[in-house]
Amino acid sequence: MNGNGPSKLVDPLEDPLPGVGTYEDFNTIDWVREKSKDRDRHREITNKSRQSTVALLHSVSDAFSGWLLMLLVGLMSGALAGGIDIAAHWLTDMKGGVCLIGFWFNHEHCCWKSNEATFQDRDRCPQWQSWAELITGTSEGAFAYIVNYLMYIFWALLFSFLAVTLVRAFAPYACGSGIPEIKTILSGFIIRGYLGKWTLIIKTITLVLAVSSGLSLGKEGPLVHVACCCANILCHLFTKYRKNEAKRREVLSAAAAVGVSVAFGAPIGGVLFSLEEVSYYFPLKTLWRSFFAALVAAFTLRSINPFGNSRLVLFYVEFHAPWHLVELAPFVLLGIFGGLWGARRECYTRMSGAELISELFNDCSLLDSSQLCGYKQPANTSETGVGNSLADRPAGAGLYTALWQLALALVFKMMITVITFGMKVPSGLFIPSMAVGAIAGRLLGVGMEQLAYYNHDSFIFKGWCSPGADCITPGLYAMVGAAACLGGVTRMTVSLVVIMFELTGGLEYIVPLMAATMTSKWVADAFGREGIYEAHIRLNGYPFLEPKEEFEHSSLTVDVMRPKRSDPALAVLTQEGMTVGQVEALVESTHYSGFPVVVSQESQRLVGFVLRRDLLISIDNARKRQEGVVSASQVVFTEHAPSVAADAPPPLRLRGIMDLSPFTVTDHTPMDITVDIFRKLGLRQCLVTHNGRLLGIITKKDILKHMAQIANRDPDSILFN
Amino acid sequence: MNGNGPSKLVDPLEDPLPGVGTYEDFNTIDWVREKSKDRDRHREITNKSRQSTVALLHSVSDAFSGWLLMLLVGLMSGALAGGIDIAAHWLTDMKGGVCLIGFWFNHEHCCWKSNEATFQDRDRCPQWQSWAELITGTSEGAFAYIVNYLMYIFWALLFSFLAVTLVRAFAPYACGSGIPEIKTILSGFIIRGYLGKWTLIIKTITLVLAVSSGLSLGKEGPLVHVACCCANILCHLFTKYRKNEAKRREVLSAAAAVGVSVAFGAPIGGVLFSLEEVSYYFPLKTLWRSFFAALVAAFTLRSINPFGNSRLVLFYVEFHAPWHLVELAPFVLLGIFGGLWGARRECYTRMSGAELISELFNDCSLLDSSQLCGYKQPANTSETGVGNSLADRPAGAGLYTALWQLALALVFKMMITVITFGMKVPSGLFIPSMAVGAIAGRLLGVGMEQLAYYNHDSFIFKGWCSPGADCITPGLYAMVGAAACLGGVTRMTVSLVVIMFELTGGLEYIVPLMAATMTSKWVADAFGREGIYEAHIRLNGYPFLEPKEEFEHSSLTVDVMRPKRSDPALAVLTQEGMTVGQVEALVESTHYSGFPVVVSQESQRLVGFVLRRDLLISIDNARKRQEGVVSASQVVFTEHAPSVAADAPPPLRLRGIMDLSPFTVTDHTPMDITVDIFRKLGLRQCLVTHNGRLLGIITKKDILKHMAQIANRDPDSILFN
Numbered sequence A, B: 001m002n003g004n005g006p007s008k009l010v011d012p013l014e015d016p017l018p019g020v021g022t023y024e025d026f027n028t029i030d031w032v033r034e035k036s037k038d039r040d041r042h043r044e045i046t047n048k049s050r051q052s053t054v055a056l057l058h059s060v061s062d063a064f065s066g067w068l069l070m071l072l073v074g075l076m077s078g079a080l081a082g083g084i085d086i087a088a089h090w091l092t093d094m095k096g097g098v099c100l101i102g103f104w105f106n107h108e109h110c111c112w113k114s115n116e117a118t119f120q121d122r123d124r125c126p127q128w129q130s131w132a133e134l135i136t137g138t139s140e141g142a143f144a145y146i147v148n149y150l151m152y153i154f155w156a157l158l159f160s161f162l163a164v165t166l167v168r169a170f171a172p173y174a175c176g177s178g179i180p181e182i183k184t185i186l187s188g189f190i191i192r193g194y195l196g197k198w199t200l201i202i203k204t205i206t207l208v209l210a211v212s213s214g215l216s217l218g219k220e221g222p223l224v225h226v227a228c229c230c231a232n233i234l235c236h237l238f239t240k241y242r243k244n245e246a247k248r249r250e251v252l253s254a255a256a257a258v259g260v261s262v263a264f265g266a267p268i269g270g271v272l273f274s275l276e277e278v279s280y281y282f283p284l285k286t287l288w289r290s291f292f293a294a295l296v297a298a299f300t301l302r303s304i305n306p307f308g309n310s311r312l313v314l315f316y317v318e319f320h321a322p323w324h325l326v327e328l329a330p331f332v333l334l335g336i337f338g339g340l341w342g343a344r345r346e347c348y349t350r351m352s353g354a355e356l357i358s359e360l361f362n363d364c365s366l367l368d369s370s371q372l373c374g375y376k377q378p379a380n381t382s383e384t385g386v387g388n389s390l391a392d393r394p395a396g397a398g399l400y401t402a403l404w405q406l407a408l409a410l411v412f413k414m415m416i417t418v419i420t421f422g423m424k425v426p427s428g429l430f431i432p433s434m435a436v437g438a439i440a441g442r443l444l445g446v447g448m449e450q451l452a453y454y455n456h457d458s459f460i461f462k463g464w465c466s467p468g469a470d471c472i473t474p475g476l477y478a479m480v481g482a483a484a485c486l487g488g489v490t491r492m493t494v495s496l497v498v499i500m501f502e503l504t505g506g507l508e509y510i511v512p513l514m515a516a517t518m519t520s521k522w523v524a525d526a527f528g529r530e531g532i533y534e535a536h537i538r539l540n541g542y543p544f545l546e547p548k549e550e551f552e553h554s555s556l557t558v559d560v561m562r563p564k565r566s567d568p569a570l571a572v573l574t575q576e577g578m579t580v581g582q583v584e585a586l587v588e589s590t591h592y593s594g595f596p597v598v599v600s601q602e603s604q605r606l607v608g609f610v611l612r613r614d615l616l617i618s619i620d621n622a623r624k625r626q627e628g629v630v631s632a633s634q635v636v637f638t639e640h641a642p643s644v645a646a647d648a649p650p651p652l653r654l655r656g657i658m659d660l661s662p663f664t665v666t667d668h669t670p671m672d673i674t675v676d677i678f679r680k681l682g683l684r685q686c687l688v689t690h691n692g693r694l695l696g697i698i699t700k701k702d703i704l705k706h707m708a709q710i711a712n713r714d715p716d717s718i719l720f721n
Helices: A031-049 A053-094 A107-114 A130-134 A139-169 A179-186 A197-212 A221-235 A245-264 A265-277 A284-304 A325-344 A352-360 A395-422 A430-454 A475-489 A492-502 A507-528 A531-539 A578-590 A614-623 A671-681 A700-711 B031-048 B053-094 B107-114 B130-134 B141-170 B181-184 B198-214 B218-234 B247-263 B267-278 B284-304 B327-342 B353-361 B397-422 B430-454 B474-490 B494-504 B507-526 B532-540 B578-588 B612-625 B670-680 B702-710
Strands: A095-101 A129-131 A594-598 A606-611 A634-635 A664-666 A685-690 A694-700 B096-097 B128-132 B594-598 B607-609 B634-636 B664-666 B685-692 B694-698
Touching: A031 A053, A031 A245, A031 B670, A053 A095, A053 A130, A053 A197, A053 A221, A053 A245, A095 A107, A095 A130, A107 A129, A129 A130, A139 A197, A139 B198, A179 A245, A179 A265, A179 A531, A197 A221, A197 B141, A221 A245, A221 A430, A221 B141, A245 A265, A245 A284, A245 A492, A265 A284, A265 A395, A265 A492, A265 A634, A265 A664, A265 B284, A265 B494, A265 B694, A284 B267, A284 B284, A284 B494, A284 B507, A325 A430, A325 A475, A325 A507, A352 A430, A352 A475, A395 A430, A430 B128, A475 A507, A475 A531, A475 A614, A475 B031, A475 B128, A475 B130, A492 A664, A492 B267, A492 B284, A531 B494, A578 A614, A578 A634, A594 A614, A594 A694, A606 A685, A606 B634, A664 A671, A671 A685, A671 A700, A671 B031, A671 B670, A685 B053, B031 B694, B053 B096, B053 B198, B053 B218, B053 B247, B096 B130, B141 B198, B181 B532, B198 B218, B198 B694, B218 B247, B218 B430, B247 B284, B247 B494, B267 B397, B267 B494, B327 B430, B327 B474, B353 B430, B353 B474, B397 B430, B397 B578, B430 B474, B474 B494, B474 B507, B474 B532, B494 B507, B494 B578, B578 B612, B578 B634, B594 B612, B594 B694, B607 B612, B607 B685, B664 B670, B670 B702, B685 B702, B694 B702
Parallel strands: A664 A685, B664 B685
Antiparallel strands: A095 A129, A594 A606, A685 A694, B096 B128, B594 B607, B685 B694
């Protein structure tokens, strides 16, 4: 890096002009340049490492900084997720009452401290008083019931109000799930402040408030957003990641995996979620690192132990009953239901989503006190045998009541979810979707069980459903239904099956889960190919080039590029012969983000590409700092300075800011190949040539507008650059 | 597709000239063209589908053909894997004796048929006779023992000899694991016959023989090869996959996942193995399809049930004891051992690898009769409590014997593996590597257990290792050691952890496994960055552009491209003005696989690119079929035919075979970006321009030679195109 002339303005490593090579808000990054910049940096450090011990240590610490950052992201996200769980638990309990020993204890902790609770009634102790007891002095009677109910509603409304106000006042970016925006950011878009410290603080607080208020929402989306905020903030500790947008996005991809890992205790599922659903650029290195970060986060959360058991599993399934091939039919039915629900995309009680799902997934042993297990008890236990406590039983009155309540809950949950989604609070989509699916699945499962009980001699059930045998597991149906609905909404497949499998620990049920999620994806795709995140991205007009969809139109690049046949010619700079004033006039008369540099206007042979921002900053800087640079100074992009007249002002040499290797395609390139190049290389723009002459330019936005036009949508719905 | 002039020789869909657009053996495919061809095909079918019901049905069947193919691949591979397991089991038993009811019964099946076996001695019945009984009439005494032993050796040698002979005589491609070659094929190389029906038949038979002979080898590699052969053969049923090399490689990627899925009963691990280790191009669509195929295969194998239990798990681990943070230190030690072992890459008894691993992974309950569980029995069981049968115990004489045997087995297994690897039989690498690691891990585990038993009051063990408590699980150490050694050899991380986790069913042990595999990868990488498959690819000189390694040298494209500064100018065709004779002379005087087409020799402005093979086939065809085409005929690549003199022969129009959108980079493009473009787009060659003029060409082979040169290797070791 020695011996450079004074004309070389920009050095990728030393960055002498602040701003050159950076991006403005709501712009798209150039992946190839960013990665190339990082490789330059890395090469420089490796070369220097041979010179001194300090440089060698710097090189080693640089090589391990990625892993250290992953460790920090995992620890911070895991700790925050644990904190959110504990705070939400405490606030949820506060809706019911208060602890007299100290208001900071939750119900369980309060009674555990008091030592007066018995083993049977662990959640009853004198130190924990309901609001009615505290206000009226008694916990009996209709009046106390009404007081408790009113206090419950009061707290719920207060929490919701606080959440909405905080989001509106301090961090509007903290609302919703955040996954569509994170997808867009990972694809290379810049939204300043979306992953900032204010968003992190407000999102964490309002997520606790929203969850405790009892609104119908999940926390996996917000936790992904929280983990990404942590990662973005921690990136500032390392130059490697602070200065490079592409490298930072690798860390954010891993953070998305961490978010799902802590939301469900599913590290492998989290990594696959990031790979399948969220990430744009996911090299193998990121796969290893995100797996490491997801594990650290899951391990940290397990150490904090918010669920009160040392498992990593949120909804642990205790049944390991086999399933029968015939059951694939109802599983596929659930898949179709899930797909339809996901396609309609509008679609729950006082019990929180996670608690409801957990109860629906469970199987009934004879001791279970849940109404869902209100089967008629066999008159003589010795008839069915001691080990057959899980055998099929006829439904009793309790079960019928529970089923009616479930059907009502289905309708009610659909309504309340619409309300919640309209509210500007942090909200996830997984738990509410899973709850709808779990209710539908449990209803079908109980139906199948009763059918099998009363028709165990029919040709369908014969041979595997003898009376007293355990052949239908309604909990499994709930599990499959939950997966189907979530799959319909998000169009996830592999990552969903792995998350469900990690969530429930049931390795045996991969095939039913797969059958249901594939069916659900196919059905939902038949009604429209985009999942809820893609729909959200499109509605917001973000410049997101979907990597999953194939470009199927037969247009050529010449049909999509600008200028169009009727437009004025492309604005180009020549490598010599233009003055500073002419360049400034050209830049100001257009709104383009960059200009191609050609040998001469006549030949239109391409030399390079200059970004508007870099051009303006460099000219401004030269006018201020460099002596003799006036409007009449010549701007030169050539390697060697041209000879100028003795009285002429010295030329302004700008080769340093020119991209010497702009991407080009020919005008005859089919658009599907051009789109492929844009996606795979992460381009921002590409120049179009015909027989070696520059003809036009094609940008990501041009492609998105063209795609919108083909799909008969308003091409102007693509809002940003 | 109507109204084309007679001059348009090639239509991507109707393929009138056989050979145009296909590849020769030992050549690299052009991914972009192949995918573009497939999109053209798909577009044509979609457009036609609006015209008639038959076309609509064709369109629907085309859309589902990928899933159908996956189903068939899963079924066929699962059935073959089941067949191999059953046949290998039968042949292994045959080394010990024969069934009198029918020679086609294996030992267990024979005694099960006879109904004379008791519950305690299920494998002893009069119908199953050892060779000594059959030959000498008695199974007692030293003589019978010697006869049995000699027969055992005789069969083992016979099987090995048969395997070697069959491979040598019929299908030399059937030897070894096949994964390096499959990696190369998936990256776009063509090796005809490597995935053919003969290879499949011979590999299946010899794999059975090699496994039954008791050689130290695994079957995961060969099963991946077998699954890929199945996929390749089944591709011939569907035009979509038969005619398109890129689409076929998507199916092969899924087949690699199927191979691992049936080898270990690990569908998720198989998919991740394909993604992390084998595949080159792995779009999300392939992720879904390979997961589906892997599940179908695992399900088929489970239905055949070769392991005699209905689990998908090969080595089922029954312990769920927690592990302590302090134990991470010995786990990391095992990782270092694995890394060192993988770096040295040379490195087993009469027990087969899989049986040995299964025994090493197991924990000891008091009933276990294995010598590895030869602990001193507590004098009074009530002292330690009834539930503590797994508590730490002092080692007994049996255990010490077992440990000596293990240490000897470690040395012996290392020797025999070298012999096996040198043999030309189908052999995998997973099981032998895992066996070495499992032995080392078990030895360390037992050591730790004894240390904890005798020093349970020292500061390390205090608090979690009270006497009589179960604190060290030697089986876990064996598991971690197996993962570490396998990771060192193959450099897998995430897929390895997931395979181990699926293999053993132990969700709790992800963190120890991850710690060991990451350490092992880091240690092995410190000694050399390439895993065993990459080393094998390099030794064979296959043109494989490693997607994991970053190109870190600061060269520019101009330094790597051809022609070099001192070489003659690049051989180019002009778009008009050359005669058929001139073109033929140019093609024959060079050995290049393709020629750029320029506007004129003076301007060197690029128009397109023509492949040598297509050019020769088209000229040959025109000379034979097209009237008036002689050596003096003009070859034209322009859109409109030039006016020719009335007496001149008619021009030969070849625009149809010209690639109108060749990829170009500028001479100033840093090589790291060029390498990135080659990898991501799967290019075969790229043209180099300077200021809009054609300057040279750069091919995959040029890049590989340049990389070999940088690494101080012989650039001529890259053998193929």
